Amino acid sequence: MYQNIVFKGVGTYHPATKTSNSYYIKHFKSMGIDVSGLIEHLGRNTRCIADAKNENAVTMAYQASLKALLTSNVQPEEIDIIIFGTDSPEKLIPSNALLLHDRLNTVNAHQIFDLNSNCIGMLSAIDVASRLLQSNTRLNKALVVGSFLGSFISSKSDPVCYSNMADAAAAVILERVEEPYKRGFIDTNFKTDPVVKDAFQFPACGFSKLYDNETDMEDKKLRLDPFDTSFICKEWVDLMQVLFERCNISKYNIKQFFFSQFSKPDAETTLDLMSVGLDKYTYIGNKYGYTGLTSPIIAYNEALINKSIDYGDYVVFCTVGAGYNICALLYRL
Amino acid sequence: MYQNIVFKGVGTYHPATKTSNSYYIKHFKSMGIDVSGLIEHLGRNTRCIADAKNENAVTMAYQASLKALLTSNVQPEEIDIIIFGTDSPEKLIPSNALLLHDRLNTVNAHQIFDLNSNCIGMLSAIDVASRLLQSNTRLNKALVVGSFLGSFISSKSDPVCYSNMADAAAAVILERVEEPYKRGFIDTNFKTDPVVKDAFQFPACGFSKLYDNETDMEDKKLRLDPFDTSFICKEWVDLMQVLFERCNISKYNIKQFFFSQFSKPDAETTLDLMSVGLDKYTYIGNKYGYTGLTSPIIAYNEALINKSIDYGDYVVFCTVGAGYNICALLYRL
Structure with a gap:
C-alpha cells in the first residue's frame, strides 16, 4: 500500500x-x-x-x-x-x-x-x-x-x-x-538562479526605505525593469526532463501541462521545444489576467471543470518566480 | 541506522x-x-x-x-x-x-x-x-x-x-x-489559537491601507494593544508535556530549555510550574533585547559558547508568536 x-x-x-x-x-x-x-x-x-x-x-x-x-x-x-x-x-x-x-x-x-x-x-x-x-x-x-x-x-x-x-x-x-498504487503528489524539481534579482522588486525601495519621507510613492510599489522572459522556455524543458527521468515517465504520458499564466507564447514555445501538442495545456490568462502564484492552480481547476483531465491522469505544474526560481511538480489524479 | x-x-x-x-x-x-x-x-x-x-x-x-x-x-x-x-x-x-x-x-x-x-x-x-x-x-x-x-x-x-x-x-x-542512534531533530508540538489576533499587528493598517494618504504614519507600523502574556506559561507546560509523552522522555532529562526571550518571568514561571530548576534555562534577553524569532536560537548559541550543553544532551526550544501560536521542539545534540 x-x-x-x-x-x-x-x-x-x-x-x-x-x-x-x-x-x-x-x-x-x-x-x-x-x-x-x-x-x-x-x-x-x-x-x-x-x-x-x-x-x-x-x-x-x-x-x-x-x-x-x-x-x-x-x-x-x-x-x-x-x-x-x-x-x-x-x-x-x-x-x-x-x-x-x-x-x-x-x-x-x-x-x-x-x-x-x-x-x-x-x-x-x-x-x-x-x-x-x-x-x-x-x-x-x-x-x-x-x-x-x-x-x-x-x-x-x-x-x-x-x-x-x-x-x-x-x-x-x-x-x-x-x-494500492502510487498517485497524488509524485515529486518536484526546483531551480534557483538569482541572475534577474533586480528586475522585479516590491517594495522597490525595500522596507528599510518604505517609511522615509524622501522615498517617492512610485518607488514604494512594484518595479519591473522589463527583460526578455523567453529564456525560461528552455529552462522549463530541462527542469521537466529531469523530473520525468527521476519519475520514470514520458512527457507523452502527461495529460495536461499547467504553466505560469503570464505569457501564452512562453507556454506554447515550451511545448513546441518538447514536441508536445498545444492541446496538452490549459490557458486561462486571457480570462483572469496574470494572477501570480495562483495561476497554475486556477488553470488546473479550469481543466477539472472542462473535464480535460480525469482520475488516473498525470499532470505537470510548471512555473517561474521573480529573481528567478522555477518549479515543476508532477501529480497524478 | x-x-x-x-x-x-x-x-x-x-x-x-x-x-x-x-x-x-x-x-x-x-x-x-x-x-x-x-x-x-x-x-x-x-x-x-x-x-x-x-x-x-x-x-x-x-x-x-x-x-x-x-x-x-x-x-x-x-x-x-x-x-x-x-x-x-x-x-x-x-x-x-x-x-x-x-x-x-x-x-x-x-x-x-x-x-x-x-x-x-x-x-x-x-x-x-x-x-x-x-x-x-x-x-x-x-x-x-x-x-x-x-x-x-x-x-x-x-x-x-x-x-x-x-x-x-x-x-x-x-x-x-x-x-547508529537517534539524535538531532526529534519532534515538535504546535498549538494555534487566534484569540489575540488583534493585539499585535504590522502594518497596523494592513497593506491594503498602507499607501493611503489618509493613513497615519503611526498606523503603518507595529501596533501592540498590551495584554497579560502570563497565560502562556500554562500553555507552554501543556505543550511540552504532550511532546515529552510522545517522545517518551522526562522533563528532568532536558539539559537546557530555550524559551522566547521576551519575558524572563514567563520563562521562570513555566519552569516553576514544571518543578524544573532555574539553572536549566538560558536567558540572553538582558544582553540582546527581544529579538523575535531569532531569540531561542541565540539562547542556544549562548549555551554552546558557555558549554552548558554538550553532545548527547536533550534540549527544548519553546516559544510564542503573535496571534497566538506556540511551538515546542525537542532536539538532541
Whole structure:
C-alpha cells in the first residue's frame, strides 16, 4: 500500500469587477504608451480586479478556502496544517495564515505559516505540505492557499505590471490516503538562479526605505525593469526532463501541462521545444489576467471543470518566480 | 541506522550599536511615560540596534549565515535548501531567501523560500527543513535563517515594543547524517489559537491601507494593544508535556530549555510550574533585547559558547508568536 498525498478538492476566487484590454490601452495611451501589442502578445482579454476598500489577501484566500472545503466535503476542524502563500500579504504580524485560521475556524490546524517564493509559491507550498504529511503521520489534511493582489501592488504607470496583473486566490485541500498504487503528489524539481534579482522588486525601495519621507510613492510599489522572459522556455524543458527521468515517465504520458499564466507564447514555445501538442495545456490568462502564484492552480481547476483531465491522469505544474526560481511538480489524479 | 537531521553549526549576528535601559527611560519620560518598571520586569539591560541606513533583514541574515557556514565547515555550494524566516522582510518580491542566495553564492540551493510564522518562525522553519530532508534523500543540507528588525518596525511612541525589541539574525545549518542512534531533530508540538489576533499587528493598517494618504504614519507600523502574556506559561507546560509523552522522555532529562526571550518571568514561571530548576534555562534577553524569532536560537548559541550543553544532551526550544501560536521542539545534540 502507498501513503498518497492527494488533492481532495480545489477552490478559486476571482473578484467581481472585470476590466478589459480597452481600459488599459486607453489608460496608457493618455501617457503616450501603446500597450496594445504587449497585452495581445501575452494573451490577455479580461481580468478580475479586487475592491481595494473591502478586499485583501486574507479575504480572497478565505473565499477560495471555503470553496475548496466545500468541493472536498471537508469540515474546517479536519484541517491540520495551513500554508498561506503570498507576496502581497495583508499583514506581516500576525501571519495571514493565522488570520485565515481565525476566519475559517480551523480549530485543529496548529501548524500554520505563510510561505513566500513569489510566483512559484503555491507549488512550493504544495511540496512542503505533501512532505509534512508524508513525514508526520499524526497530521492528515493540509490547506494550501495562495492569494495575489497584482492590481494593488502595481504602479498605475507601469505598463507591463498594471496592464497584465490581476487579483485572485486559489486553495487546495491535501489529504494523506492509503491506496494500492502510487498517485497524488509524485515529486518536484526546483531551480534557483538569482541572475534577474533586480528586475522585479516590491517594495522597490525595500522596507528599510518604505517609511522615509524622501522615498517617492512610485518607488514604494512594484518595479519591473522589463527583460526578455523567453529564456525560461528552455529552462522549463530541462527542469521537466529531469523530473520525468527521476519519475520514470514520458512527457507523452502527461495529460495536461499547467504553466505560469503570464505569457501564452512562453507556454506554447515550451511545448513546441518538447514536441508536445498545444492541446496538452490549459490557458486561462486571457480570462483572469496574470494572477501570480495562483495561476497554475486556477488553470488546473479550469481543466477539472472542462473535464480535460480525469482520475488516473498525470499532470505537470510548471512555473517561474521573480529573481528567478522555477518549479515543476508532477501529480497524478 | 538512523537518518538523523542534526545542527551542523549555528551563527548569530548582532548589530554594533548598543542601547541601554537609560536611553528608553529618558525617551519615554519626555512623553510622560515611565517604562523603568516594565523593562526591569521583563529582564532588559542592553540591546543591539541595526543601522537603519545600511542594514536590513537580508544584510543581517547574510552575516549570521556566513558565521553558521564557518562554524559548520560547510561551503555555500553544499547547501540544498534555504528557508528564510522573518516578519520584517526587506522585500516581498523577490523573496529574501533569493536575495540571500545571491549574496552567499549558494549555487546549488534550488529549493528556497521565506517563511513567516512570526516569533515561532525559526522553530517552524527548522521543523519544515528537517522534514524536507527526511522525506527527500536527494537533499542533504539546509540553511535556516531568521532575521528580525524589531527596532525598525516599532513606533517610537510604543512603550512596550520600542523599549524591548531589538535587532538580530540567527542561522542554523542542518544536515542529514546516518548514525547508529537517534539524535538531532526529534519532534515538535504546535498549538494555534487566534484569540489575540488583534493585539499585535504590522502594518497596523494592513497593506491594503498602507499607501493611503489618509493613513497615519503611526498606523503603518507595529501596533501592540498590551495584554497579560502570563497565560502562556500554562500553555507552554501543556505543550511540552504532550511532546515529552510522545517522545517518551522526562522533563528532568532536558539539559537546557530555550524559551522566547521576551519575558524572563514567563520563562521562570513555566519552569516553576514544571518543578524544573532555574539553572536549566538560558536567558540572553538582558544582553540582546527581544529579538523575535531569532531569540531561542541565540539562547542556544549562548549555551554552546558557555558549554552548558554538550553532545548527547536533550534540549527544548519553546516559544510564542503573535496571534497566538506556540511551538515546542525537542532536539538532541
